[in-house]
Amino acid sequence: MPEEQIPPNQGASFTTYNFKVVDVEDASVAPYQQPSFVNATAVWHVGTDIYVDMGFIPVEDLLALKPGSDVKVITYERFVMSRGAFEDFVQKVNRVHGALTGRKE
Numbered sequence: 001m002p003e004e005q006i007p008p009n010q011g012a013s014f015t016t017y018n019f020k021v022v023d024v025e026d027a028s029v030a031p032y033q034q035p036s037f038v039n040a041t042a043v044w045h046v047g048t049d050i051y052v053d054m055g056f057i058p059v060e061d062l063l064a065l066k067p068g069s070d071v072k073v074i075t076y077e078r079f080v081m082s083r084g085a086f087e088d089f090v091q092k093v094n095r096v097h098g099a100l101t102g103r104k105e
Contacts, residue, residue, distance in 0.1 A: 040073045050086040052079045 022029055040055035055073040057065075065071065081089065097103075 038076075048083050050081050050083065052081070052089075053077070054079070 037056060038054045039057045040053075042051075042053040042055075044051050053075045054077045055075045057071060057073055061072055
């Protein structure tokens with residue numbers, strides 16, 4: 001992926017940073033990754049920021065699950081994004097959903 005640059009404000013003494021976006025499939029990040037199976041999600045917004053929580057049920061609790069029992073869902077990750085990033089995310093999710101259900105989005 002190309003490097004992205006955040007330019008300094010005109011007339012201000014900000015430093016310029018060069019960010020390199022590393023794809024999830026890049027071998028350099030493999031030692032830090034662990035697959036997670038999402039069992040719960042929550043989405044909300046505050047102003048123009050959108051929050052997406054991804055949660056899972058610990059394996060021990062899943063194995064002990066019985067009808068009527070309490071279930072502990074642990075928030076694994078909270079993603080915060082702009083409206084533009086969220087719109088892009090929604091389009092991608094809708095394409096996958098359409099493929100799974102046979103609908104065209």
